[in-house]
Amino acid sequence: MSIKVEKVSVIYQKKTPFEQRALNNVSLTINQGDILGIYGLTGSGKSTLLQTLNGLIKPDSGNIIVDGVAVNKLKGSQITELRHKVGMIFQYPELQIFERNVFEEIAFGLKNIGLKGEQLKKRVTKALDLVDMSFDEFKDRSPFTLSSGQKKRITIASVLACKPKYLLFDEPTTGLDTTGRTKLLSHINEINNLEGITSVLVSHKIEELVTVCNKLIIMANGEIALKGTALEVIQQAEKNGLVEPITIRNIANNLKQRGFKLEKNILNIEDLSNEIIKALNERGNNSDFRY
Ligand SMILES: Nc1ncnc2c1ncn2[C@@H]1O[C@H](COP(=O)(O)OP(=O)(O)O)[C@@H](O)[C@H]1O
Numbered sequence: 001m002s003i004k005v006e007k008v009s010v011i012y013q014k015k016t017p018f019e020q021r022a023l024n025n026v027s028l029t030i031n032q033g034d035i036l037g038i039y040g041l042t043g044s045g046k047s048t049l050l051q052t053l054n055g056l057i058k059p060d061s062g063n064i065i066v067d068g069v070a071v072n073k074l075k076g077s078q079i080t081e082l083r084h085k086v087g088m089i090f091q092y093p094e095l096q097i098f099e100r101n102v103f104e105e106i107a108f109g110l111k112n113i114g115l116k117g118e119q120l121k122k123r124v125t126k127a128l129d130l131v132d133m134s135f136d137e138f139k140d141r142s143p144f145t146l147s148s149g150q151k152k153r154i155t156i157a158s159v160l161a162c163k164p165k166y167l168l169f170d171e172p173t174t175g176l177d178t179t180g181r182t183k184l185l186s187h188i189n190e191i192n193n194l195e196g197i198t199s200v201l202v203s204h205k206i207e208e209l210v211t212v213c214n215k216l217i218i219m220a221n222g223e224i225a226l227k228g229t230a231l232e233v234i235q236q237a238e239k240n241g242l243v244e245p246i247t248i249r250n251i252a253n254n255l256k257q258r259g260f261k262l263e264k265n266i267l268n269i270e271d272l273s274n275e276i277i278k279a280l281n282e283r284g285n286n287s288d289f290r291y
C-alpha cells in the first residue's frame with residue numbers, strides 16, 4: 001500500500017501572463033508507515049504537492065496512484081472516500097472549524113456517512129483521545145474559545161474520526177508556541193505508532209521535520225532536489241548548503257570534537273540524549289544513567 005506520484009506537473013493560471021509552473025515532473029513513493037517530511041523554501045511547491053495527494057489539485061500531467069487506484073479516474077462518492085482515506089490538515093485550522101461545539105465539529109463528517117448514537121459517540125471519543133483531549137471536558141465547548149494548539153488538535157481529531165490511512169499536514173506548527181509545537185509533533189508520532197497512520201508533513205522548518213520524519217524530501221523550484229531517509233537527505237543537504245545548520249547536530253559535532261564517543265549519526269534530541277547516556281555509561285562515570 002502506498003501513494004505514488006508519477007511525473008506530476010502543475011501549472012497555475014495556464015496560458016495567461018501569470019502562468020506559474022508550481023510542480024515540474026515530480027515523482028515520489030510514500031510507503032505505508034512512513035512519516036515523510038517535505039522541506040523547501042516558500043514558493044518551492046510544497047503545498048501544491050501535498051494537495052495533489054488527495055485530489056484537491058489536479059495535475060496538468062502525470063498521475064497520483066493511491067493504493068493502486070489512479071485518483072483522476074475517481075468519481076462522486078469515490079472522491080469522498082478518497083478524502084476520508086487521505087485526510088488533510090490545512091495550515092490554518094480556524095478556516096476548517098464551523099460547528100457550535102467540539103462534539104458536532106468532530107461528528108460532522110461521520111454523520112455524513114450515516115453514523116449515529118453510541119457508534120458516533122465512540123468514534124468521537126476515540127478521535128479526541130488520540131489527540132489527548134477528554135470527551136467529557138471538551139464535547140460541549142465552542143471550538144472558537146479554544147487555544148490555537150487545541151483548535152489544531154480538534155481539526156486533527158475530526159480528520160482522524162474518519163479513520164484515514166494517510167494524513168497530510170501543511171505547516172502544522174504555524175502559530176503554536178514551543179510547548180504546543182512539541183506536543184503536536186509527538187501526537188503525529190503517536191498516531192503513526194499506535195494507529196499505523198502514514199503521515200506527510202510540509203514544513204519550512206527543517207529542525208521540526210528531523211524530530212519526527214523517517215523520510216525526507218527537499219524541494220526547490222517545483223522539483224525534488226533530494227529524497228531518501230532523513231539521515232541521507234540531511235547529510236547530502238548539509239554538503240550542498242540546502243539546509244540551515246541543525247542545532248542538535250552542531251552540539252553533537254562539538255561534543256565529538258571534545259572527545260565524546262558518540263557512535264550514531266545524530267539527527268534529533270532523542271538521538272543525542274541516548275548517545276550521551278551511552279557514552280557516559282561506557283566511561284563508567286555514572287552507572288545510574290539508563291536510556
Ligand atoms: N492558486 C495559485 N495561483 C497562482 N499561483 C499559485 C497558486 N498557488 C500557488 N502558486 C504559486 O505556485 C508556486 C508554488 O506554491 P506553493 O505550492 O504554495 O509553495 P510552498 O507551499 O512551498 O510555499 C509559487 O510560486 C506560488 O506563488
Ligand SMILES: [Mg+2]
Nearest residue numbers: 046047048170
Ligand atoms: Mg505552502
